[in-house]
Amino acid sequence: MFTAVRFGNVIESNGSVMQTFRKQISQGGPLTVTHADVTRFFMTIDEASQLIIQSASLGSDREIFVLDMGEPVRILDLAKGLIRATRSDIEIIITGLRLVRSCMRNSVTNHTGATHQQ
Numbered sequence: 001m002f003t004a005v006r007f008g009n010v011i012e013s014n015g016s017v018m019q020t021f022r023k024q025i026s027q028g029g030p031l032t033v034t035h036a037d038v039t040r041f042f043m044t045i046d047e048a049s050q051l052i053i054q055s056a057s058l059g060s061d062r063e064i065f066v067l068d069m070g071e072p073v074r075i076l077d078l079a080k081g082l083i084r085a086t087r088s089d090i091e092i093i094i095t096g097l098r099l100v101r102s103c104m105r106n107s108v109t110n111h112t113g114a115t116h117q118q
Helices: 017-026 045-058 075-085
Strands: 003-006 030-031 063-066 092-094
Touching: 003 045, 017 030, 017 075, 030 075, 045 063, 075 092
Parallel strands: 003 063, 030 092
Antiparallel strands: none
């Protein structure tokens, strides 16, 4: 049996922007953001784990689950919030998008709004 789950960025996982920002803050900055309008979807490790377990129990062979991720978060707002939370005066640098990146990650659903596809 094979099922797949597509979801957004998992906070505190390897490669998470939160890990990158925390490291940049601990080094005194700056925080690097690729574009002022970049948005991403986020969830915790616990949420991601629970969703994988649920998809395994609900799914049948070769199903793909595309989850309702809620509202996207603007990465620039996340960076500003972390700076405020740490009460530091760290600069934010906009580095520019790489060719393979996009400003917005879209959650793929069909026209009926279904969050589970076969």
